[in-house]
Amino acid sequence: MAENIVWHDHKVTRAERASIKNQKPCLLWFTGLSGSGKxxxxxxxxxxxYQRGYHTFLLDGDNVRHGLCRDLGFSDEDRVENIRRIGEISKLFADAGLIVLSAFISPFASDRRMVRNLFPEGEFIEVYLDTPLETCEARDPKGLYEKARQGEIRHFTGIDSPYEAPSHPEVRLDTSVMSVDACVESLITYMVFRELITR
Known part of the structure; x- marks a missing residue:
């Protein structure tokens, strides 16, 4: 860490930024295999x-790698750094009072725990897309599984790189049997139950 850096407190607090938006900041962290529906x-x-009037921001794995993380590859070390950066960015958005949605494979449990630890209790919601590998591979929306099976892509999660499934996610969804609308309804219901939104 660089020396001679001092934290500067803001005049407008996190709570005030959330209050003016009439919502509670939080992070919904979507994790799962490629093609699972994150x-x-x-x-x-x-x-x-958005249609209910809430202030949100969505961070997507591919989009972030076009800018913030374009210098990173897909080695285990780069994946860790990718998630660290996303965790810190997500925290900044939440500090601004937003409901943050982050969709990343994030295959390692330790990385997801690292991000969880950045947030106050109850503000990190792990959403596990528990969709079977066979379904994800059959979908193969970007043709990545085929390339991985042919050896054209190395360190591909679910093929030659492990995915550590969450043991106790706040929400578990399986898009092989649930529609998009059903998944959204489950998430809205959970957020209402946790008093993060009011419907």
């Missing part, structure tokens, strides 16, 4: 929350 469900929830 981006699709996160996008659909983003629209549903």
């Amino acid at each position: 981006s699709t469900i996160a996008n659909a929830l983003d629209v549903a929350l």
Whole structure:
């Protein structure tokens, strides 16, 4: 860490930024294999929350790698750094009073725990897209599984790189048997139950 850096407190507090938006900041962290439905469900929830008048921001794995994390590859070390950066960015958005949706494979439990520890109790919601590998591979929306099976892509999660499934996620969804609308309704219901939104 660089020396001679001092934290500067803001005049407007985190609570005040959230209060003016009439909402409670939090992070919904969508994790799961490629093709499990993370981006699709996160996008659909983003629209549903926006239509209800909530202030949100969506962070997507591919989009972030076009800018903030374009210098990173897919080695284990780069994946850790990718998630660390996303965790810190998510925290800043939450500090601004937003409901943050982050859709990343984030295969390692330690990385997800690292992000959870950045947030106050109850503000990190792990959403596990528990969709079977066979379903994800059959979908293969970007053709990545085929390339991984042919050896054209190395360190591909679920093929030659492990995915450590969450043991106790706040929400578990399986898009092989649940529609997008059903998944969004489950998430809205959970957020209402936790008093993060009021419907």
